[in-house]
Amino acid sequence: MRKNLISALVLLxxxxxxxxxxxxGEKPEDTAALEQLKQENASLQEQIASLQKExxxxxxxxxELMKKAEVKELQVGFIYVSPVGDAGWSYAHDQGRLxxxxxxxxxxxxxxxxxxxxxxxRVMLNMARKNYDLIFATSFGYMDPMLKVAQKFxxxxxxxxxxxKTAANMGNxxxxxxxxxxxxxxxxGAMTKSNTLGxxxxxxxPEVIRGINAFTxxxxxxxxxxxxxxxxxxxWYDPATEKEAAKSLLDVGADVIAQHQDSPGPQEAAQExxxxxxxxxxxxxxxxxxxxxxxxxxxxxxxxxxxxDAVRNGTFEPKPVWYGMEHGIVDLSPMSDxxxxxxxxxxxxxxxxxTSGQMQVFMGPVKDQTGAVRIPDGxxxxxxxxxxxxYFVQGVIGTTE
Amino acid sequence: xxxxLIVPLLAAAIQSGTPILYATLGEILTEKSGVLNLGVExxxxxxxxxxxxxxxxxxxxxLAFLVAGLFGAAIGAIHAIVCLWFLGNQxxxxxxxxxxxxxxxxxxxxxxxxxxxxxxxxxxVPLLHYIPGLGPILFQQDILVYGAILMVPLLWLFLEKxxxxxxxxxxxxxxxxxxxxxxxxxxxxxxxxxxxxxxxGFGGAYLSLAYTHLWTNGLSAGRGWIAVxxxxxxxxxxxxxxxxxxxxxxxxxxxxxLQAVGTHLPSSLLLMLPYLLTVAVLVFSSxxxxxxxxxxxxxxxxxxxx
Numbered sequence: 001m002r003k004n005l006i007s008a009l010v011l012l013x014x015x016x017x018x019x020x021x022x023x024x025g026e027k028p029e030d031t032a033a034l035e036q037l038k039q040e041n042a043s044l045q046e047q048i049a050s051l052q053k054e055x056x057x058x059x060x061x062x063x064e065l066m067k068k069a070e071v072k073e074l075q076v077g078f079i080y081v082s083p084v085g086d087a088g089w090s091y092a093h094d095q096g097r098l099x100x101x102x103x104x105x106x107x108x109x110x111x112x113x114x115x116x117x118x119x120x121x122r123v124m125l126n127m128a129r130k131n132y133d134l135i136f137a138t139s140f141g142y143m144d145p146m147l148k149v150a151q152k153f154x155x156x157x158x159x160x161x162x163x164x165k166t167a168a169n170m171g172n173x174x175x176x177x178x179x180x181x182x183x184x185x186x187x188x189g190a191m192t193k194s195n196t197l198g199x200x201x202x203x204x205x206p207e208v209i210r211g212i213n214a215f216t217x218x219x220x221x222x223x224x225x226x227x228x229x230x231x232x233x234x235x236w237y238d239p240a241t242e243k244e245a246a247k248s249l250l251d252v253g254a255d256v257i258a259q260h261q262d263s264p265g266p267q268e269a270a271q272e273x274x275x276x277x278x279x280x281x282x283x284x285x286x287x288x289x290x291x292x293x294x295x296x297x298x299x300x301x302x303x304x305x306x307x308x309d310a311v312r313n314g315t316f317e318p319k320p321v322w323y324g325m326e327h328g329i330v331d332l333s334p335m336s337d338x339x340x341x342x343x344x345x346x347x348x349x350x351x352x353x354x355t356s357g358q359m360q361v362f363m364g365p366v367k368d369q370t371g372a373v374r375i376p377d378g379x380x381x382x383x384x385x386x387x388x389x390x391y392f393v394q395g396v397i398g399t400t401e
Numbered sequence: 402x403x404x405x406l407i408v409p410l411l412a413a414a415i416q417s418g419t420p421i422l423y424a425t426l427g428e429i430l431t432e433k434s435g436v437l438n439l440g441v442e443x444x445x446x447x448x449x450x451x452x453x454x455x456x457x458x459x460x461x462x463x464l465a466f467l468v469a470g471l472f473g474a475a476i477g478a479i480h481a482i483v484c485l486w487f488l489g490n491q492x493x494x495x496x497x498x499x500x501x502x503x504x505x506x507x508x509x510x511x512x513x514x515x516x517x518x519x520x521x522x523x524x525x526v527p528l529l530h531y532i533p534g535l536g537p538i539l540f541q542q543d544i545l546v547y548g549a550i551l552m553v554p555l556l557w558l559f560l561e562k563x564x565x566x567x568x569x570x571x572x573x574x575x576x577x578x579x580x581x582x583x584x585x586x587x588x589x590x591x592x593x594x595x596x597x598x599x600x601x602g603f604g605g606a607y608l609s610l611a612y613t614h615l616w617t618n619g620l621s622a623g624r625g626w627i628a629v630x631x632x633x634x635x636x637x638x639x640x641x642x643x644x645x646x647x648x649x650x651x652x653x654x655x656x657x658x659l660q661a662v663g664t665h666l667p668s669s670l671l672l673m674l675p676y677l678l679t680v681a682v683l684v685f686s687s688x689x690x691x692x693x694x695x696x697x698x699x700x701x702x703x704x705x706x707x
């Protein structure tokens with residue numbers, strides 16, 4: 001209303017001035033009248049300028065108020081494949097959720113233990129219908145259901161972890177866990193006496209194979225004689241089988257047990273036998289204090305904040321993200337006191353080198369189990385090559401089948 | 402494979418066979434009374450959770466073990482009520498109890514995931530554990546392993562020599578005749594179901610108290626079903642159940658060790674071994690047409706006439 005009033009005033013003033021100029025342009029009778037009109041004109045001009053200024057200021061205030069009203073609460077949903085209390089994969093994601101939950105204007109909620117497939121689609125649909133602004137789905141099998149839901153709800157941003165599909169409103173993200181695994185391999189290689197490291201692994205998929213290879217390369221970097229024996233459990237989450245698998249590795253002489261599972265079952269087996277172990281996902285030292293050396297861990301919080309900010313500012317881009325240690329998304333948990341100081345120092349120096357980009361974990365020459373060169377000397381493999389890794393490097397005993 | 406590997410393999414076979422042995426013995430008892438119970442898996446997981454919660458709350462693993470038996474029997478009581486009182490279909494009731502047990506344990510157990518509880522640890526039997534080879538295999542196990550072994554002759558004595566056991570078998574073979582002879586069919590079937598549920602609960606407790614000391618959803622991981630299959634393999638005889646359970650546990654432990662040694666066989670194939678064995682055993686036992694060993698009235702409900 002006020003704005004209109006001001007505009008009307010300005011218009012009136014301008015009209016008046018024009019009329020005056022027109023009327024005086026006709027035939028100035030005498031200079032005194034002309035002078036008076038000029039003066040009047042000048043003062044009116046001044047008034048116009050001051051009103052204009054006032055108008056600008058009010059406009060600015062109005063804009064600010066509009067902006068404030070626009071920043072509404074950002075609703076963020078998370079979908080986990082396992083229960084959060086498992087100290088594993090979903091636990092790590094939930095720590096990330098809690099991190100962004102603390103931010104102003106962000107509310108989060110989650111659904112845990114959602115089976116991959118149609119059930120997950122239902123959960124996502126439900127969240128999208130409730131006008132969630134941003135939905136994170138944190139398991140590979142959620143990819144296609146998420147893509148389907150994303151097409152139906154163009155105003156919601158969808159984020160899928162560990163997959164490879166994107167859409168206009170759906171991005172995918174993952175972390176270079178192999179970098180932290182390399183460091184944990186260095187610790188294991190330095191601590192082993194039998195030169196045999198055991199690795200309890202879930203499924204022979206590139207993500208896991210890449211981790212085993214990086215672990216092996218790390219171990220060999222400090223101990224060229226180190227060998228890594230792999231046992232597949234074909235399950236992400238079965239502590240009894242995982243423990244049994246770890247025991248079978250201990251029986252063949254492994255004295256450090258690493259793992260790519262979701263439970264601390266392997267840690268328990270190592271502790272009972274009195275040997276060392278390397279955890280995964282989150283610091284598992286509470287489960288096996290006398291055995292746990294360190295763990296490659298996920299740290300999703302800062303990345304989730306980045307996504308939230310991007311969605312808020314409207315700068316979100318649905319591009320695949322594969323961040324490494326330089327973004328803090330993966331890390332090595334603090335090493336136990338059992339790891340000697342010089343080993344810790346060497347590992348931290350390597351971490352620095354990887355973080356700064358000075359060093360690449362997979363840097364040619366890398367040979368596979370048969371001795372064939374898979375990555376030529378001095379070559380840094382493309383991401384696509386790493387994402388499709390399906391062979392074991394030299395020094396791994398086991399099969400990828 | 403040398404002896405250094407075979408000794409721990411056999412020790413592991415006994416350990417991973419023990420939960421299955423408890424459940425198989427329980428199912429033998431239930432089926433001998435003429436009731437088919439497909440709810441073993443549900444009873445095992447309920448027992449496992451009950452044991453875990455009790456051990457965590459009280460710090461007494463022995464008490465936890467007994468509580469697990471009670472809870473297994475409680476699930477069994479549902480089966481008994483459905484099948485004995487309401488003459489419900491035994492197959493459907495059993496399947497429903499498996500689904501119910503797994504769901505209940507998931508629901509109640511989710512907050513406990515990843516936590517630990519005190520349990521049974523291995524103890525060496527004085528002197529005997531020094532015997533080379535045999536010592537580490539047989540005499541360095543936890544007490545529940547010995548409990549399961551002891552249960553084998555006990556069940557055999559009960560079924561073969563004890564009056565109650567004979568009555569229970571009579572009820573399973575020919576309930577009408579047994580009833581005519583003045584035996585209460587319902588009472589013995591109640592005993593069969595509750596006893597079987599209790600043993601299945603013990604089997605579950607072994608998983609959460611001795612095998613691991615952790616809780617996780619789906620801890621039983623299909624072991625209840627293996628037990629149901631092993632009953633047929635065992636021809637309903639406790640002694641053969643021991644053999645079957647340890648054989649199964651052995652194959653399970655064997656395939657993991659085969660991988661650890663560094664074989665180049667695909668791991669998917671090795672993982673199939675225990676289940677291939679189950680199928681082979683089922684085929685073998687029906688081929689030998691030993692079905693005569695099955696209780697004649699297995700799965701048949703009887704109208705309560707009293």
